[in-house]
Amino acid sequence: MKNKNGIGNLYLVLVFVVLYAPIFYLMYYSFNSGGTMHKFEGFTLDYYREVLQDTRLIIIVINTLVIALLSSAIATLLAIIGALAIQRSRSRRSKNALLSLNNVLIVSPDVIIGASFLILFTIAGIKLGFTSVLLSHVAFSVPIAVLMILPHLQEMSPTLTDAARDLGASRLNVLTKVILPIIKPGIFSGFFMALTYSLDDFAVTFFVTGNGYSTLSVEIYSRARQGVSLSINALSTLIFLFTILLVIGYYFLNQRKNKPSAIIAEPVAEAGVPR
Template sequence: MRNKNGFANLYLVLVFAVLYAPILYLMYYSFNSGGTMHEFKGFTLEYYREVLQDTRLMIIVINTLVIALLSSAMATLIAIIGALAIQRVRSRRAKNTLLSLNNVLIVSPDVIIGASFLILFTIVGVKLGFTSVLLSHVAFSVPIAVLMILPHLQEMSPTLTDAARDLGASRRDVLTKVVLPIIKPGIFSGFFMALTYSLDDFAVTFFVTGNGYSTLSVEIYSRARQGVSLSINALSTLIFLFTILLVTGYYFLNRRKNRPAAPLTEPAAEMGVPR
């Protein structure tokens, strides 16, 4: 048994080493005063100052954050409605069909999704730029948010909503004071996962980005094609650290789903219903 555990731990260490070694290598040389990724000559923050003083890059950072926040908020709102609709479907076959269609969008290659959006926007006449990027990010973020929210709905006992209705609560009160508080961890988890995917997406964004508008992922790709520059290392390091913060926030929010649901007496008290 110990040998199996030791082998499993060794395997995990090797996997993480393969995944994170290139990232750590990139981060390490972002502080290299030598200007190359071959020999570390001294510590410097020059490339980080260069990134922060680049006005065009800061505009692109703002564009990326605006797109990520707006698309995540819109996707989460749509996902709440979608998850509630899927949960209310009585037929198991119909529910499995809807879940399968939702999952197909997650496992589909980004290149196909990006090309499909490009064709769609060209046919419809949507100008490539802010609008096209926002719509595409909302579209591929919705299935992710649905998967985060739906398990919380499935774990919720239907007797809670039935009891709230019996106590005189309206549909709006049931939704806002019973259902939403219970699935709140899933909502936040879905939002943060959508935010992370939006910030990191390249393939879809590359297809739907027009002239004069760019996001960080596309900008990094464009700069990397022009040659090795340690400012790319510094920028990538900042993005990686920001993503780590988002994932950490998602982890702590996701832990809340293990807490027991609030008793019915609390929502009932909030609605003014006597216990």
């Protein structure tokens, strides 16, 4: 048994080495004063200064953050509605159909999704740029957020909403003071997952960006095609560190769902109190 555990741990270590070694290699040479990724000649922060002084790049960073935050917020709101619709579906067949439709964008290849959005926007006459990128990011973020919210709805006992209605709560009060507080960890998890996917997405964004508008992933790809530049390493390092912070934030928010169930009684009672 111990031998099997040792092999499993060794395999896990090898997987992490394969995944993270290229990233740390990239980060290491972002501080190389030699300007290449072959020999480390000395420590420097010049490439980070170059990134921070690049006005065009800063605008692209702002564009990326605006798209990510706005699309994640819209997708999370739509995901709440979608998760409630799936949960309240009475027919098992319709519930499975809704779940299948929700998962289509997750299992479909990004290239197919990007090409489909490009054709759709072209037919609809939507100019490629901010609007097309925003709509596409909302579209592929909704299913991710639904999958984060739906388990919390399924874990919630239906007697909680029944108790709130017996106490005189309206449907709006049941939603805002019972359901939403209980599924709040799932809502935050869905938001951060959608935010991470939006920041990292390249394939779909590459198809729907127009001239004069770009995001970080597309910009990094464009610069990498021009040749090796350690400013790309510095930029990628900053993005990786930011993503790590998002993952840490998601982890701590996800821990909140393990609160004692006695806390649930408070929003139920509050929902029935007339204002």
